[in-house]
Amino acid sequence: MSSIKDVAKHAGVAISTVSKVLNGYPNVSEDTKKRVNDAIRELNYVPNTIAAALSSKQTGRFAILINLNTQTQAIDEINMQYLSGAMNKARELKLDVITIFYSMLQDKSLDEIIVYLKSQSIAGIIIYQMSKDDTVLKELIDSQEFKIVVVDSYIVNENTSSVWVDQARAQYDVAKKAIEGSDVHNILYIAGKENGFVTEERIKGIKQLAKDLKLDLRIEKGEFSELQARNITMQYGKDYDVIVCASDLMAIGAMNALTEMDVYHPVCGFDGITLMGYVGKQMHTVKQNFSHVSGEAVNELRELLSGGVGRNVVLDYELVRLKYEDIIC
Amino acid sequence: MSSIKDVAKHAGVAISTVSKVLNGYPNVSEDTKKRVNDAIRELNYVPNTIAAALSSKQTGRFAILINLNTQTQAIDEINMQYLSGAMNKARELKLDVITIFYSMLQDKSLDEIIVYLKSQSIAGIIIYQMSKDDTVLKELIDSQEFKIVVVDSYIVNENTSSVWVDQARAQYDVAKKAIEGSDVHNILYIAGKENGFVTEERIKGIKQLAKDLKLDLRIEKGEFSELQARNITMQYGKDYDVIVCASDLMAIGAMNALTEMDVYHPVCGFDGITLMGYVGKQMHTVKQNFSHVSGEAVNELRELLSGGVGRNVVLDYELVRLKYEDIIC
């Protein structure tokens, strides 16, 4: 492994000069800049991230915080897209990433978590799938010890940005598509988790739709659980012309209930997970571009890391929508 | 953040002494050891991984190399289990992990990859889902620049270990369960990818079963593709009493084909992905404990990193089998 020292020697300049061209500092003549760059290329040199992190203290190292222990593995797909989206963008921006699971922070105090992250020279964090029940995370954010970007949740302070897509609009849109062409007078909406940010946003969306189309609307909380959606549908399903769910899994539960009751109504899900293609029923859903959202989160984090102040970033829904799908199998 | 210097001062000893108790070196009196530990606790001190890595050169930093760009997202579930299994074990062994996707190494030469990894102070790599087509990875292994553990594939050299479960036995076992109680005289086996290690092992297993039970056996390569499995089943399915597939996805394809042809034969998959529970058909499968396998891989990597020599580790199938399932929906 060639180090910065080798490059300096090879280019016939001082180490600090190499460092300057590496980090795009001014006050380096075009001539030496070129010599240095040539040396870098010839030696196949890549700066040692670790050493840079140690030295600079103002690193581009950040952690991706992913929640794994949720009800079902169906969301692995979403997590993976978050992961790869963030990592690709990180590479593009030359940031350093490490992956952390919620489970690794469990039964740790706030202090321990902070110390752990600092010991890793972590400067920023991107948090996915956060719910209001994650009190330690909330404290972590409030502590403002790190630059943080929260995806699909709304918390903003000096050092914290939120990045989310317009869930209300998305819900409005997909539900509208789902009922297109049917004679619909009322909607059964099965919402997500109590206190969930996306849950509330989506409820706004469906309420707006009901209002615009002058439809009756019943809202039940389904906790993102397939079983609960099933039970709710069993109870109310046959009285409503369409069932709109805040997740695909719940849509599957609802559809199964309908099938069992031998009634047919359109069912609409949310997220567009692969599973939807395998249940053998026709349903509607939206597929979000999670990789893209995640990339935007990294962008925002970089802003924060380079001195930006926390803010609320609402991604245009059009940008993250992959496609509507009528999924049939 | 308190550093080792603070601890030394607080305990009234030299920095190196702190380092020694930290790393469990001998030649430190019980008395000072205690004083140091007290200071560590009081200051809430955690060693800086980054600095340690820089200094020691003999790091416990390793990379998890995951393949994402495969045919279907159904394997996200498996990847996630690999990931979390490895990370948890890494934490247990106090090793440092970073996650890398195959896609991040694409269109990179061997040299570039090596340099990149070295620039991250990476000493070891765990490779999942490797196929024989990944020539650059093969070169990476041959270069012996890193300690490497290959999961579910067989490559061993001085610095490379293989960790795999007894796929032959697993395939034998699950297929046997699948045909239990049926009057079976022949088997259609839909295998995985040409040249794949697990593919070949599983074929051994099914051959053994056919031999033991004196059954006719037809083997077709399905490339782990649902569609190919479907086509193969269309062609040969009705002539065979049972269809055994090397993956769940292929089992689904096969089952769909049978349904379309309106014939019923038992179908047997492999891996036990969640999807299996949603297709509404009864099938057999084995669920492997991928997290555990991944943890074992980390164990083996640690062996290598601490001077061990590459070897072949065959995990007892019993240890990694989660359960047999007759999946019905």
Add this chain to the structure above:
DNA sequence: CTGTTAGCGCGTTCAG
């Protein structure tokens, strides 16, 4: 048994 010293690879003043 303990303290001193010299780096690891790099960023960053501050004189030239």
Add this chain to the structure above:
DNA sequence: CTGAACGCGCTAACAG
């Protein structure tokens, strides 16, 4: 515009 010198937090000989 350039380079010597120091330090980041830690490990590893080497003295004492």
